[in-house]
Amino acid sequence: MSDFPYALEEDSLPRLGLIVLQVDETIENEFRRLFPPDRARLFVSRIPSGAELTPDTIATMATTLPAAAQLLPGPVDVVGYACTSGTTLIGAARVHDLVAQAVTARAVTDPLSAAMAQCHAMGLRRIGIVSPYIAPVADPIRAAFEAEGIAVPATLSFGEEVEARVARIAPASIAEAARAVARDETLEGIFLSCTNLRTLDILEPLAQELGLPVLSSNQCLAWHMASACGLTVPSGIGR
Secondary structure, eight states, X not given: OOOOOOOOOOOOSOEEEEEEETXXXXXXXXXXXXSOTTTOEEEEEEEOOOSBOOHHHHHHHHHHHHHHHHTSXXXXXXXXXXXXXXXXXXXXXXXXXXXXXXXXXXXXXXXXXXXXXXXXXXXXXXEEEEEOOXXXXXXXXXXXXXXXXXXXXEEEEOOOOBHHHXXXXXXXXXXXXXXXXXXXXXXXXXXXXXXXXXXXXXXXXXXXXXXXXXXXXXXXXXXXXHHHTTOOOOTTTTO
């Protein structure tokens, strides 16, 4: 039997790698809306994570992050580690080093670094944060922003640690929480923290209603990854 001849095609689209928590049910769907297949190649790897998001389960992810990154079909243009709280407790620099050891990529980012970068790019110096986390997970995120010179005078959390429930928090409830935080009239923006919260469809309506930029973990990460490889995300989201 002879081999049938075939032609190879070069693919010039940007290649994005996304490392998603095993229990995250939200970010992959939102990213595929933000990066349709005619604009980018999106490759997703999963990292083992506990059913409950606690400092202990987050710390465990640091040991499995290289293996998850290694499963991406590299090389890629940029890799995003899709966990805001995980980055906060593990440390952004360590996350980037662990990923870079395992996959060839021009850039590595995460939702925390991306959110801070977008706040600086937009000149936001005082933000409110809405998150689903318990206090031992939520408090370090607030501290991380403040360490970067971004004041956080108002926060609100749902106090939920079961990830399956986080993915099912109604967007209407998230919007109500954002409205409550926005009662602090000194705020210059609001950040909805957690890649598992379903926020994409409420960002722009909330921004128009509140008269403030409304950012989210997924939107910020998408913006930062797109910026790293010359792409743009749909304009107007949360602005």
